[in-house]
Amino acid sequence: MPLNKKLIALLTLISLVSPAILLAEPLVKPNDIVAICGDSITQQKRYSVLIEDYLLMCQPSSNVHAVQFGSNGAGAYVLGSRINSLALFHPTVATMLYGMNDGQYKPLNDERASGFRKGMNDSLDALKKIGVDRVVVASPDFIESANNPASATTYNVTLASLGEISRSVAGERGVVYTDNHAYMESAIRKIRAANPDAKFNLFDVHPELSGHIMIAYSFLKGMGFDGAIGTITADLVTGKAIGSDGHKVLSMANGKIEIESTRYPFCFVGDPEKIGPDTATAVKYLPFNDDLNRYILIVHGIKTQNAKVTWGDQSKSIPAADLEKGVNLAALFVPGNPFSAPFAKVDAAIREKQSAETTLTWQYLANIGRLKQALPNQEPIFDQIQQGGFDEVQRLNRACAGLVMPVRHSIVIEPQQ
Amino acid sequence: MRLPIYLFSVRLIALVLLTGAVNFAHVRPIRADLLVKPNDLIAVCTDLRPQQKMVSVDIEGYFLMCAPIEGVRTYEAGAHRESIESFMKRVDNDLKPLHPSIVLTSYGFDNGRNTPDSRSFTYYEPTYATMAVAGLKKLGVRNILLGSSSVADSKYFDSGAEAADKWNANLGLFRSVYQGVAQKENVQFVDLYTPLMSVMPKAKALYGENYHFGCNGAWDGYPSANAQLVMAYSFLKSLGCDGDIGTITLDLPANTATGSPGHKVLSSASGVVTIESTRYPFCFSGNPAMPESTSGTAALFPFNEDLNRYNLVVKGLRSDRAKVTWGTETREFTAAELATGVNLAAAFAAHTPFDAQFAKIDAAVWKRQEKHKTFNESYFRAVTDLKKMAPTQTDAIDKLGQTILVEDQHMYDAEKALVIPVQHTLKIEAITNAAK
Numbered sequence: 001m002p003l004n005k006k007l008i009a010l011l012t013l014i015s016l017v018s019p020a021i022l023l024a025e026p027l028v029k030p031n032d033i034v035a036i037c038g039d040s041i042t043q044q045k046r047y048s049v050l051i052e053d054y055l056l057m058c059q060p061s062s063n064v065h066a067v068q069f070g071s072n073g074a075g076a077y078v079l080g081s082r083i084n085s086l087a088l089f090h091p092t093v094a095t096m097l098y099g100m101n102d103g104q105y106k107p108l109n110d111e112r113a114s115g116f117r118k119g120m121n122d123s124l125d126a127l128k129k130i131g132v133d134r135v136v137v138a139s140p141d142f143i144e145s146a147n148n149p150a151s152a153t154t155y156n157v158t159l160a161s162l163g164e165i166s167r168s169v170a171g172e173r174g175v176v177y178t179d180n181h182a183y184m185e186s187a188i189r190k191i192r193a194a195n196p197d198a199k200f201n202l203f204d205v206h207p208e209l210s211g212h213i214m215i216a217y218s219f220l221k222g223m224g225f226d227g228a229i230g231t232i233t234a235d236l237v238t239g240k241a242i243g244s245d246g247h248k249v250l251s252m253a254n255g256k257i258e259i260e261s262t263r264y265p266f267c268f269v270g271d272p273e274k275i276g277p278d279t280a281t282a283v284k285y286l287p288f289n290d291d292l293n294r295y296i297l298i299v300h301g302i303k304t305q306n307a308k309v310t311w312g313d314q315s316k317s318i319p320a321a322d323l324e325k326g327v328n329l330a331a332l333f334v335p336g337n338p339f340s341a342p343f344a345k346v347d348a349a350i351r352e353k354q355s356a357e358t359t360l361t362w363q364y365l366a367n368i369g370r371l372k373q374a375l376p377n378q379e380p381i382f383d384q385i386q387q388g389g390f391d392e393v394q395r396l397n398r399a400c401a402g403l404v405m406p407v408r409h410s411i412v413i414e415p416q417q
Numbered sequence: 418m419r420l421p422i423y424l425f426s427v428r429l430i431a432l433v434l435l436t437g438a439v440n441f442a443h444v445r446p447i448r449a450d451l452l453v454k455p456n457d458l459i460a461v462c463t464d465l466r467p468q469q470k471m472v473s474v475d476i477e478g479y480f481l482m483c484a485p486i487e488g489v490r491t492y493e494a495g496a497h498r499e500s501i502e503s504f505m506k507r508v509d510n511d512l513k514p515l516h517p518s519i520v521l522t523s524y525g526f527d528n529g530r531n532t533p534d535s536r537s538f539t540y541y542e543p544t545y546a547t548m549a550v551a552g553l554k555k556l557g558v559r560n561i562l563l564g565s566s567s568v569a570d571s572k573y574f575d576s577g578a579e580a581a582d583k584w585n586a587n588l589g590l591f592r593s594v595y596q597g598v599a600q601k602e603n604v605q606f607v608d609l610y611t612p613l614m615s616v617m618p619k620a621k622a623l624y625g626e627n628y629h630f631g632c633n634g635a636w637d638g639y640p641s642a643n644a645q646l647v648m649a650y651s652f653l654k655s656l657g658c659d660g661d662i663g664t665i666t667l668d669l670p671a672n673t674a675t676g677s678p679g680h681k682v683l684s685s686a687s688g689v690v691t692i693e694s695t696r697y698p699f700c701f702s703g704n705p706a707m708p709e710s711t712s713g714t715a716a717l718f719p720f721n722e723d724l725n726r727y728n729l730v731v732k733g734l735r736s737d738r739a740k741v742t743w744g745t746e747t748r749e750f751t752a753a754e755l756a757t758g759v760n761l762a763a764a765f766a767a768h769t770p771f772d773a774q775f776a777k778i779d780a781a782v783w784k785r786q787e788k789h790k791t792f793n794e795s796y797f798r799a800v801t802d803l804k805k806m807a808p809t810q811t812d813a814i815d816k817l818g819q820t821i822l823v824e825d826q827h828m829y830d831a832e833k834a835l836v837i838p839v840q841h842t843l844k845i846e847a848i849t850n851a852a853k
Contacts, residue, residue: 359806363799371795374788375824381817388807 026224027134027176028055028093030062035069035091035132036219037079037123039101041141041205043070043362045354046212050279051095051219052350057264057343057404058293059246060225065397067091068354069361075102076119083126085365088390094132095219096123097180099140099162100205105151108158116162120169136222137170139163139181141215144188146201156185178222183286184214190285191275200275208277209269217288227292229265229330232257234413237301255413260406265295265330267343272334280335289331297411299323304415311411312338323413338409346403353396360389451657452519452560452605453480456488460517462504463495463648464524465567470786471642475649475711476521477782481836482697482775483725484658485679490829492517493789498636501525502545508552511797514818520553521652523564523609526632528591529584542591546598554602562655563599564607565592567640567648568614570631571621581631585614607655612647612718613640619717629708641708646701650720662698662727662762665690667845670733681838688845693838698727698762700775712766721763729843731755736847743843744770755845770841778835785828792821 028034034055036048045068052066067089071078076098079086102116120137127135140159145152163181170177188203188211202208207215232249234241234257241252246263266288270278283289299307302320309318311333318327329337364386372382453459461473470493477491492515496503501524512520524546531537546563553561566588574581592610599606617630620643630644640648663680667673667690674685679696699720703710715721729741734752741748743761746768750759762769796803796818804811 356806359802363802364806367795367799370791374791375817375820378817378820381813381820384813385803385807385810385817388810388813391809392807 026060026226027136028061028064028223028225030064032061032064032092033090034064034066035086035089035094036066037069037086037094038097039070039074039078040072041070041100041207041215042068042097043072043358044206044212045070045351045358046207046209047097047215047219049347049351049354050209050213050216052354052400053343053347054216054220054266054292056350056400057339057346058229058266059263060223063401065400066354068357070358071362071366073101074098076116077122078119079123080119080126082361082366083123083130085361087130088365088386089393091130091132093134093136093223094127095136095138095222096120097138097140097215097219098123099159099166103140103155103158103162105155106158107154108161113161113165117165117169120166121173124169124173124175133175135170135173135175136178136219137166137175138178138215138218138222139166141205141207141211142181142184142188142203143205143207144192144203145205146199147204152204156181176222176224178218180215180218183218183221184211187214187282187285191282194285195275198275202275202277209279210275210277210282213268213279213282213288214286217286217292220292225292227290227294229293229295230261230263231296231298231326232259232411233298233300234411235300236303236413236415250408255415257411257413258408259411260408261339262404262406264339264343264404264407265337266293267330267337267340268334269344270335283334289328293330294328295330296326297323297329298326299413302413302415304417306416308414308416309411310414312336312409317416320415329411339407342403342405342407346400349396349400349403353393353400356389356393356396360393364389451659453486453489453656453658454518455486457486457490457518457559458515459489459491459519459521460494460512460515461491461652462512462520462522462524463564463567464497464499464526465495465640465645466497466636466638469638469641469645470783470789471645472521472523472649472652474779474782474786475646476652477786477832478775478779479649479653479658479699479724481782481832482778483662483699485696485836490825491786492825493786494793496793498527499524500527500545501542501549505545505549505552507798508549508556510801511793512553512558513556514797514800514822517556517558519560519562519656520558521562521564521607522549523566523607523648525566525591525595526569526588526636528566529569529587531591532587533590538591538594542594543598546595547602550598550602550604560656561602561604562607562652563595563602563604564648564652565595565610567644568610568617568631570629570633570639571617572626573629573633573639574631575634580634585631589614605655607651609648609651612651613644616644616647616714616717620714623717624706624713628706628713630714639708642703642711643708643714646711646714646720647718650718650724653724658724660722660724660726662725663694663696664728664730664758665692665843666730666732667843668732669735669845683840688847690843690845691840692843693840694771695836695838697771697775697836697839698769699725700769700772701766702772702776702779715766716763721760721766725762726760727762728758729755729761730758731845734845734847736849738848740846740848741843742846744768744841749848771839774835774837774839778832781828781832781835785825785832788825788828792825796821 048068055064140162143152167177202210230247231244241249241257243249247261250258268280268283270276270280272280275281306317309316473491473493480486480489569581569584571578571581596606620630621628633639664677666675674682674690676682680692680694683691701712701715703712705713743765746765748764803814
């Protein structure tokens with residue numbers, strides 16, 4: 001293949017599955033507030049929680065939190081119509097996942113295609129108006145339905161086409177596009193190929209966690225994070241170990257390293273060997289750990305062929321050569337590592353906080369206009385209640401951040417023949 | 418809590434259905450005493466579209482204008498396509514702040530899909546209805562009127578007559594479920610099914626098969642004012658309304674006239690009587706051929722006979738017949754009819770001197786109840802979540818609830834202020850042989 005053709009093929013591949021790697025630096029900066037906008041898939045509060053888990057615990061940037069802004073039944077245009085409610089949260093970055101409802105579950109026609117394009121443009125205009133010009137636009141999900149596989153296959157054609165419109169709009173508007181549809185399709189096809197006869201219904205219109213981890217991956221990739229959680233480097237000969245930022249080595253003796261970490265690796269739930277509605281299965285078929293979750297252990301000076309590495313209460317036998325180059329603890333110890341319990345606690349707190357945001361945005365702010373009209377001259381009471389809602393979200397944000405405590409953990413390296 | 422299980426004999430149900438369906442009078446009042454007391458709030462809870470609110474508007478209009486009782490108002494507290502289970506779950510949350518003294522319900526239309534051998538029939542519906550009644554009793558509701566469901570339209574329901582027949586047959590059986598629960602729980606049962614099923618064929622015979630009466634498969638806007646008047650009638654009867662609006666008695670030889678309470682005779686001379694009334698007859702509106710009108714069905718069931726008797730009695734007429742002019746309309750009656758009394762509200766149903774003021778008040782009631790959907794959805798149904806959302810502002814949230822009730826009271830007061838005395842004139846002219 002001539003060089004220029006190779007280059008074109010490479011660029012095509014890059015633009016298809018990983019456009020965000022073109023970002024010179026992460027889109028999300030310290031102290032950003034990321035508005036996670038979309039339809040009922042967003043309002044499920046699954047991928048939005050996974051994203052905020054990552055922002056808060058894996059800390060690709062400091063002091064970043066998210067706002068859940070899903071609207072059940074919404075098409076792309078809805079964000080524009082609800083922008084005043086979103087503005088009250090003062091977001092600085094936004095993610096957009098629309099299209100599932102815009103396609104109206106039918107083959108795409110010109111009217112629906114142009115309606116979606118207009119909705120996306122209008123919503124981007126509205127975001128710009130409130131000062132949000134850093135946006136990650138995702139193509140709509142890839143779906144698989146056990147109940148109606150033929151219909152899912154047909155609708156995926158529509159969803160892919162809407163994804164192309166998203167890509168084109170994002171390009172025209174100079175915002176980041178992430179091909180969530182392609183990421184999901186690739187992972188789901190791999191899961192299906194590995195389990196051809198398994199019966200599961202994890203990736204329907206409202207996917208289980210196994211689908212949401214794919215969406216979270218798409219957005220986090222789009223945000224341009226480098227995926228480095230930390231590195232622990234140990235030398236068995238000198239008996240010394242060092243940790244990268246966020247991972248303080250407290251001691252090392254007889255191959256046991258005591259560490260205190262303020263940055264967590266992303267933790268998965270479920271049995272990675274069984275297909276289920278959790279994150280552990282799906283992550284096997286996604287480059288999540290390679291791209292976003294590298295918690296590397298490097299061990300020099302092992303004089304045997306293998307070493308037994310114990311992290312928390314689990315052990316793995318790892319070739320010394322691999323340890324010399326570095327192994328990803330976050331990928332090897334799934335599920336159950338010393339961070340899993342605190343991670344789950346913060347995850348639950350974030351879910352509670354995002355539920356409060358849904359009540360505030362969806363139940364209160366979206367409906368309160370009619371009640372205000374019905375009760376004239378009562379602005380002070382409405383303002384008071386609204387402020388109380390925002391105060392509570394702030395309190396929950398602080399509570400979530402407060403739960404991200406330094407985790408003390410140990411890694412034991414024992415040479416093995 | 419151990420839940421009751423109801424098992425109904427199909428034969429018994431068939432018998433109840435048969436006796437109920439053939440005789441409209443069967444559903445006439447089962448109690449004579451008026452259940453409504455001054456300042457009662459009547460919550461109307463149905464699975465119809467609450468935006469329509471016709472049942473609750475008709476009932477409130479009746480207590481404002483026709484049988485005025487101080488401070489009695491209705492509150493539209495229904496939810497579209499709601500099940501009795503869902504209603505049961507929100508009783509404590511939604512209805513509690515309203516402190517209703519009377520609650521009227523009509524649930525179960527979606528049960529038409531279920532047959533008598535289903536768990537829905539034998540277990541779920543009676544269980545949830547019982548729990549709903551228990552919840553209402555716990556709230557201190559004085560009178561609970563447990564209604565049966567509305568009915569399916571014989572043309573517009575799903576695939577048409579056959580589907581509607583099956584659906585309605587099942588609903589007829591579910592009526593007995595509600596009746597059983599009402600008896601067991603010692604609350605009042607209101608049979609809405611039988612009068613609706615009785616009026617529907619009559620209305621379609623009169624206005625054509627395309628006249629929309631019952632619910633269609635999509636529930637989009639039906640039943641309308643025509644059928645909801647039938648439902649309002651059934652509730653008003655069950656509330657013990659006696660139907661007496663008033664009587665004007667004219668003695669031609671003595672040249673005197675008297676009015677019953679609420680109808681003051683201002684003058685009477687030469688067969689012309691001028692009256693000032695504070696009680697209005699119930700007025701019907703709209704094009705009778707349109708389902709959105711009350712005028713089309715009023716004559717097809719005994720609304721006027723049972724709830725709307727505004728009688729004119731004329732004594733001493735010296736001809737066989739007489740012309741009676743009321744407002745701008747004129748009708749002829751025999752002397753015998755006038756001697757025993759004719760019901761002006763029925764005879765002049767198309768146009769009465771009360772129509773304009775009745776419509777004005779009806780519009781005000783409508784406007785107030787229009788807000789109920791917003792109050793329900795944005796506040797009463799959300800209040801628990803709002804308090805969780807803003808835990809430091811529970812006092813403000815409670816205050817907002819109080820503000821809603823105050824606003825509702827203000828709007829009710831504005832409705833009441835519109836109920837002004839109406840002056841009207843009756844002119845009785847003997848029809849002599851020459852005039853014939």
